[in-house]
Ligand SMILES: Nc1ncnc2c1ncn2[C@@H]1O[C@H](COP(=O)(O)OP(=O)(O)OP(=O)(O)O)[C@@H](O)[C@H]1O
């Protein structure tokens with residue numbers, strides 16, 4: 001049985017820019033189950049990082065969460081994150097949910113030894129106990145020796161810096177880790193090592209992981225479930241196995257076929273994805289993928305965004321789930 005550890009309902013996050021309001025997350029609802037790796041996959045600008053920041057309430061000016069709810073479920077209580085006061089939020093963050101940031105390699109303070117960066121984190125979150133023991137423990141969990149704590153960031157390789165970030169994100173013992181493109185800046189070999197470390201740590205610490213990536217093949221190598229993002233909403237959510245075997249939303253189908261054709265180095269016999277995502281400053285009537293969709297039709301422009309349930313646990317926002325996949329199979 002899987003239980004939700006995080007429930008997000010009807011979340012709207014906007015960035016007020018001089019040229020208009022960018023609706024980065026549009027009425028987004030999503031559940032994260034305890035102990036799973038949920039991969040958030042989508043192209044640049046689809047709202048992946050905004051989701052991570054919104055969950056931790058790190059959205060800053062000119063951004064704002066304008067409505068919705070985010071609830072963290074623990075055995076003791078439900079925490080309504082958007083209702084927490086700032087002091088409550090400081091106590092809640094990192095101890096319950098932490099995040100490895102997209103540009104994490106550059107967030108380490110260049111003039112402080114690694115040890116100091118851990119101690120600052122512990123102090124900021126009122127952690128008590130033996131700091132040195134804790135630092136050694138989390139460096140080791142992240143695959144680093146304890147000598148690293150005496151080093152400065154410039155003495156570390158990219159992979160080691162990312163391991164320090166993982167250790168820092170875990171060091172207040174959160175239940176949920178949000179990892180925003182944690183391997184994107186790394187070479188392929190180090191990328192694989194970091195991914196397998198995250199999987200090992202997840203099991204060791206019984207963590208729930210929200211793994212953000214633009215790369216469907218990375219997501220498919222580690223995720224239990226996928227949430228495919230398009231224009232500020234998940235358009236297909238469900239078991240990674242099922243979605244990869246039989247994608248239902250046309251966007252997922254095209255995303256997957258481009259990965260397959262890249263991997264097999266074959267000319268794609270498939271329809272490619274032309275065009276670009278919609279302008280998030282404008283109201284989007286109906287399906288946001290319509291302009292690029294090979295099977296789009298009139299009815300899609302008035303379609304109300306209600307996810308349909310297929311295959312038991314897969315939710316799809318499309319009036320013709322599975323149709324493009326079927327057509328492409330037939331035309332192979
Ligand atoms: N500080 C900001 N000010 C204005 N607009 C912003 C800001 N941050 C994000 N946005 C806009 O919000 C939308 C979602 O951005 P977000 O960074 O969440 O995308 P993403 O999926 O993480 O993309 P990437 O893969 O490039 O990291 C984009 O249209 C982006 O331009």
Ligand SMILES: [Mg+2]
Nearest residue numbers: 048049050102
């Ligand atoms: Mg991002």
